[in-house]
Amino acid sequence: MTDLSRRSFLRFAASSSAVLAMPIFSEGYMAASAMPQTSSATTSQPIYIDANENPLGPSAKARQAIVEMAPHGGRYDLDLTKQLVKSFSEINNVPSEYVRAFAGSSAPLQYAVLIFTSPSKSYVTADPSYEAGMRAALVSKARVVKVPLTADYAHDIPAMMRNAPDAGLFYICNPNNPSGTTTPQERIDYLVARKPAGSLVMVDEAYYHFTDMPSSMDLVKAGKDVIVLRTFSKIYGMAGLRCGFAVARPEILEKLYDVQGWNPLSTTGVAAAIASLQENNLVPERRKINTGVRSNVFEWMQKQNISYIPSQTNFFMMDTKRNGKTVMAAMAAKGVMIGRTWPIWPSRVRITVGTQEEMDRFQHAYKQVMQSTEEALLESIPAGFRHPEWREGFVS
Numbered sequence: 330m331t332d333l334s335r336r337s338f339l340r341f342a343a344s345s346s347a348v349l350a351m352p353i354f355s356e357g358y359m360a361a362s363a364m365p366q367t368s369s370a371t372t373s374q375p376i377y378i379d380a381n382e383n384p385l386g387p388s389a390k391a392r393q394a395i396v397e398m399a400p401h402g403g404r405y406d407l408d409l410t411k412q413l414v415k416s417f418s419e420i421n422n423v424p425s426e427y428v429r430a431f432a433g434s435s436a437p438l439q440y441a442v443l444i445f446t447s448p449s450k451s452y453v454t455a456d457p458s459y460e461a462g463m464r465a466a467l468v469s470k471a472r473v474v475k476v477p478l479t480a481d482y483a484h485d486i487p488a489m490m491r492n493a494p495d496a497g498l499f500y501i502c503n504p505n506n507p508s509g510t511t512t513p514q515e516r517i518d519y520l521v522a523r524k525p526a527g528s529l530v531m532v533d534e535a536y537y538h539f540t541d542m543p544s545s546m547d548l549v550k551a552g553k554d555v556i557v558l559r560t561f562s563k564i565y566g567m568a569g570l571r572c573g574f575a576v577a578r579p580e581i582l583e584k585l586y587d588v589q590g591w592n593p594l595s596t597t598g599v600a601a602a603i604a605s606l607q608e609n610n611l612v613p614e615r616r617k618i619n620t621g622v623r624s625n626v627f628e629w630m631q632k633q634n635i636s637y638i639p640s641q642t643n644f645f646m647m648d649t650k651r652n653g654k655t656v657m658a659a660m661a662a663k664g665v666m667i668g669r670t671w672p673i674w675p676s677r678v679r680i681t682v683g684t685q686e687e688m689d690r691f692q693h694a695y696k697q698v699m700q701s702t703e704e705a706l707l708e709s710i711p712a713g714f715r716h717p718e719w720r721e722g723f724v725s
């Protein structure tokens with residue numbers, strides 16, 4: 330079994346019986362009872378707070394839409410995708426020609442890097458940030474310019490511009506993964522106004538809904554050289570259903586589609602996305618649930634004197650003051666799968682905000698792990714968990 334399929338297998342084994350018996354609960358019920366659909370907080374099953382997923386899964390109405398769409402799954406349904414694009418553009422007051430739906434936001438992110446960077450047009454990113462674009466830049470053979478975040482964990486826009494006069498694409502992850510922090514809109518506006526001619530700014534708003542920050546979509550509406558990415562994988566709890574958007578001028582979107590070719594979306598994913606957009610309260614309710622659980626874990630860390638970055642999203646970086654990879658492995662051995670380290674921050678690990686029960690289990694396991702010496706810790710880790718690098722190939 331490969332490392333990645335091990336992850337899938339563990340998850341499936343843990344959740345399959347729960348899924349089979351899955352009734353449709355209201356959001357309030359799910360939050361109160363912590364009846365996660367994609368993870369389990371019982372002590373016998375591993376918990377996954379490693380990939381910034383939403384433990385609530387798709388909303389009740391989205392699940393219903395999936396069930397209703399399933400019998401029609403034998404057909405490509407391009408009209409359904411058009412309907413999704415229309416809903417999104419109406420809600421966001423952006424012309425529908427400026428919006429394209431994809432199977433998640435990873436696809437347009439990678440296509441944009443392939444199209445707009447090259448050996449003579451660099452790929453510019455914060456450090457640390459979400460690394461998928463850097464991987465695509467290996468294919469386009471672009472120079473990768475990594476610029477450390479500022480002291481307040483924002484993108485250092487002047488340094489990004491200074492270090493890349495040859496920029497093809499500026500990748501701005503806002504809020505940033507893994508810091509969970511935002512870059513003020515005026516700094517992004519500044520970049521867009523003064524970037525090198527011919528370059529593009531891609532603003533990845535995967536975690537936008539967890540915050541009250543403005544969106545860079547206004548720059549797209551104003552006709553600027555900007556692509557905004559959105560996804561249903563995070564607040565909407567649809568990571569496995571694969572649905573997202575790129576928002577940009579039509580000729581930029583055309584280029585993305587040229588790379589993608591014929592690749593219609595999953596009809597169940599699109600049906601779930603349409604249903605989710607129709608639920609006006611979904612985003613504020615889920616944001617509130619996430620903020621509540623996150624505040625509790627922040628309070629706990631303050632009491633424990635653990636330093637962390639005050640994230641505005643559904644994940645945060647905490648400083649273990651140890652080798653983060655060893656801590657990850659020791660936690661995995663206790664059935665608590667936490668997120669990874671970044672090369673620039675080797676002692677920090679990224680934790681996804683799960684349900685309250687999951688965070689309680691995380692806190693309990695973390696305390697135990699930190700009571701052990703590094704040596705005892707290494708000894709306590711079973712062979713299968715000794716190399717947490719297996720998750721390194723898994724960019725999330």
Ligand SMILES: Cc1ncc(COP(=O)(O)O)c(C=O)c1O
Pocket residue numbers: 380381432433434435436438459502506533535536559560561562568572573724725
């Ligand atoms: C910042 C960021 N962008 C994009 C993605 C890709 O998500 P998806 O392809 O599921 O939309 C992720 C996934 O974790 C992410 O963290």
